[in-house]
Amino acid sequence: MLPLETEILETALSLRRSGHASFHGFGLARAMREQSGSRSLTGHGTLYKALSRLEESGLLTSRWEDAAAAEGRPRRRLYELTGQGAHVADQVRAGKAAGRSPRLASEPA
Amino acid sequence: MTPERIAALVARWVRFYTRDLPTPVARRRIDEIDADLHDHIAHDRAHGMSERRIALSILSRMARGAAADASWRRQAGPRKGHAMKLLRALLAVLAIAIGVAAIAYGQADDAPGLGLLGFLFIGGAVVLGVRTFQRSR
Numbered sequence: 001m002l003p004l005e006t007e008i009l010e011t012a013l014s015l016r017r018s019g020h021a022s023f024h025g026f027g028l029a030r031a032m033r034e035q036s037g038s039r040s041l042t043g044h045g046t047l048y049k050a051l052s053r054l055e056e057s058g059l060l061t062s063r064w065e066d067a068a069a070a071e072g073r074p075r076r077r078l079y080e081l082t083g084q085g086a087h088v089a090d091q092v093r094a095g096k097a098a099g100r101s102p103r104l105a106s107e108p109a
Numbered sequence: 110m111t112p113e114r115i116a117a118l119v120a121r122w123v124r125f126y127t128r129d130l131p132t133p134v135a136r137r138r139i140d141e142i143d144a145d146l147h148d149h150i151a152h153d154r155a156h157g158m159s160e161r162r163i164a165l166s167i168l169s170r171m172a173r174g175a176a177a178d179a180s181w182r183r184q185a186g187p188r189k190g191h192a193m194k195l196l197r198a199l200l201a202v203l204a205i206a207i208g209v210a211a212i213a214y215g216q217a218d219d220a221p222g223l224g225l226l227g228f229l230f231i232g233g234a235v236v237l238g239v240r241t242f243q244r245s246r
Contacts, residue, residue: 024144024145024148025141025144025145025148026144026145026148026149026152027148029145030152040166040169040170040173041149041166041170042170042173042174043169043170043171043172043173043174043175043177044119044123044142044145044170044171044174044178045171045173045174045175045176045177045178045179045180045181046173046174046177047174048138048141048142048174048177048181049174049177049178049180049181052181073144073147073148073151074140074143074144074147075140075144076141076144076148077137077140077141077144
């Protein structure tokens with residue numbers, strides 16, 4: 001798993017714990033920028049390729065936003081952590097807290 | 110350079126690299142980036158960012174993600190020799206254009222980092238062009 005993918009999972013877990021179970025691409029890019037203290041947002045291609053890989057791995061799931069909720073703007077693709085994704089994100093976070101390289105298994109132990 | 114113009118450039122780039130892909134795959138990527146661009150412009154305007162900075166931010170995101178776009182394109186669709194060469198050539202031209210713009214803006218803003226980024230883009234484009242040429246021989 002790439003560092004960006006673990007960063008996405010950690011950010012998704014933070015968002016979920018703060019009451020935002022689902023997130024969209026730009027919102028995620030902003031949240032990641034805030035968490036990392038970076039000045040720039042993740043590139044479009046880099047971000048959506050990583051999201052696509054995480055979804056294919058079963059760590060994220062996604063759906064289109066309801067047209068009514070979009071209120072005239074382009075509909076967002078909404079992502080959510082799966083149970084497996086939350087488990088991996090927890091592992092990553094625990095690994096970092098323990099000061100060691102996280103075990104990046106994509107399956108529950 | 111307005112945010113809308115740069116967003117239109119990004120949208121054209123997305124339509125270019127998703128052409129020939131299965132419609133649902135292409136449509137999803139196009140719609141997702143369109144929503145991202147809309148959200149980006151709306152958010153930055155709401156926070157009082159200048160139009161020029163918003164445009165540069167979008168341009169920077171496109172440029173930094175272009176290699177991943179090409180990689181994703183290779184994985185998402187059937188490999189087509191001619192199409193891939195064309196994509197690489199376009200990517201190189203795009204990188205040179207962005208590099209020149211970054212150097213110009215870097216000098217205007219007295220921002221050496223932006224200028225360095227421009228040189229890196231141009232260098233990357235040259236490497237990409239040479240590799241494409243060598244593979245085609």
